[in-house]
Amino acid sequence: MLTKTKLYLSSPHMGGTEHAYVADAFDTNWIAPLGPHVDGFEKAIETYLDAESHVAVLSSGTAAIHLALQLAGVGPGDDVLCQSFTFSASANPILYQGANPIFIDSEPDTWNMSPELLETAIKDRIKHHKKPKAIIAVHLYGMPYKAREITAIAKSYEIPVIEDSAEALGSTYFGQKCGTLAEFGILSFNGNKIITTSGGGALITKDIALKQRAVFLSTQARDAAPHYEHSVVGYNYRMSNVLAGIGRGQMEVLDERVRARRANYQFYKTQLSSFNSIQFLEEPEGFFANRWLTCVIFDSYEQRETVRLALLADDIESRPLWKPMHLQPVFSNTASYTNGVSEHLFNHGLCLPSGSNLTQDDLDRVLQIILNTLSS
Numbered sequence: 001m002l003t004k005t006k007l008y009l010s011s012p013h014m015g016g017t018e019h020a021y022v023a024d025a026f027d028t029n030w031i032a033p034l035g036p037h038v039d040g041f042e043k044a045i046e047t048y049l050d051a052e053s054h055v056a057v058l059s060s061g062t063a064a065i066h067l068a069l070q071l072a073g074v075g076p077g078d079d080v081l082c083q084s085f086t087f088s089a090s091a092n093p094i095l096y097q098g099a100n101p102i103f104i105d106s107e108p109d110t111w112n113m114s115p116e117l118l119e120t121a122i123k124d125r126i127k128h129h130k131k132p133k134a135i136i137a138v139h140l141y142g143m144p145y146k147a148r149e150i151t152a153i154a155k156s157y158e159i160p161v162i163e164d165s166a167e168a169l170g171s172t173y174f175g176q177k178c179g180t181l182a183e184f185g186i187l188s189f190n191g192n193k194i195i196t197t198s199g200g201g202a203l204i205t206k207d208i209a210l211k212q213r214a215v216f217l218s219t220q221a222r223d224a225a226p227h228y229e230h231s232v233v234g235y236n237y238r239m240s241n242v243l244a245g246i247g248r249g250q251m252e253v254l255d256e257r258v259r260a261r262r263a264n265y266q267f268y269k270t271q272l273s274s275f276n277s278i279q280f281l282e283e284p285e286g287f288f289a290n291r292w293l294t295c296v297i298f299d300s301y302e303q304r305e306t307v308r309l310a311l312l313a314d315d316i317e318s319r320p321l322w323k324p325m326h327l328q329p330v331f332s333n334t335a336s337y338t339n340g341v342s343e344h345l346f347n348h349g350l351c352l353p354s355g356s357n358l359t360q361d362d363l364d365r366v367l368q369i370i371l372n373t374l375s376s
């Protein structure tokens with residue numbers, strides 16, 4: 001019997017040259033968290049982003065957010081405003097720093113941080129004599145957040161923004177690359193992201209001194225001395241030269257990967273356009289999304305679950321949208337400013353298989369199940 005293969009939401013997709021870079025790391029014995037691939041991968045990302053950005057590659061996107069909070073001066077007892085509709089890794093590093101997250105709900109156009117609620121929260125916190133130390137805004141599913149509005153508010157209150165671009169490498173906002181829109185940008189190269197090093201991340205800054213500080217902290221904060229001398233607490237957060245080799249190969253195919261993911265989105269949207277009960281996330285003018293995952297919003301929770309379970313029965317992975325942080329048990333005692341938008345998306349939305357390595361047959365297989373379910 002012919003067995004169908006399992007279809008994943010988003011699986012690693014090698015370009016072809018990764019192997020040669022990794023072999024080179026072995027041949028030259030650069031099997032360490034430094035070396036020519038680390039430098040080369042950083043250079044490739046900098047060239048891709050813009051002329052002004054400096055990039056430090058790290059062990060994960062989570063580590064990058066943690067270091068960004070440190071560099072922004074966030075410490076114990078501080079408040080950090082964070083988009084609620086996101087993956088928990090956006091918020092957990094706030095707790096690593098002993099600081100308090102305060103969650104901000106989304107607006108319906110991009111599903112990202114609501115500028116109105118952000119300003120309400122800042123005013124409210126200031127009224128209580130505690131100005132937030134940083135803002136973490138997220139380009140969820142690769143859709144840019146409303147950066148002009150968010151940046152203007154942040155600037156007027158002089159609060160630095162950490163731009164969680166983990167899902168948005170390849171997205172642009174009025175022509176500017178996501179990851180370069182704020183004081184700090186972060187990327188992820190986890191196995192399910194648009195390009196991968198199996199695990200990894202990056203911190204982006206326009207200030208070379210901040211990059212150097214991030215590299216210093218990420219390599220155990222060793223002071224200049226022949227012995228091991230330390231005057232601050234360090235971390236083991238630098239990327240391995242072996243993994244950076246994978247990253248160099250992946251950068252060569254990034255644009256292709258974005259094209260393929262956008263084509264997936266276009267396929268689902270075109271094929272499902274006759275169903276009024278299904279909504280897609282559209283790009284506002286000036287916004288260009290990498291379409292990391294294609295998400296659909298159903299009329300009801302029941303319809304969403306029927307489709308999800310029908311896909312599962314055919315060994316196809318799909319997933320409800322991110323559960324907002326203000327509804328997570330781990331953050332149950334956390335302050336939040338909410339409007340119901342992210343909760344609605346969580347209850348009605350589904351991420352469809354979106355990998356850049358899906359074939360037309362794979363996409364047709366997913367579509368057929370959705371069509372059968374909706375018309376029965």
Ligand SMILES: *Cc1c(COP(=O)(O)O)cnc(C)c1O
Binds near residue numbers: 059062138201
């Ligand atoms: C993946 C992801 C992260 C964390 O990146 P890792 O490399 O997995 O640590 C952070 N924020 C968002 C929005 C993500 O999707």
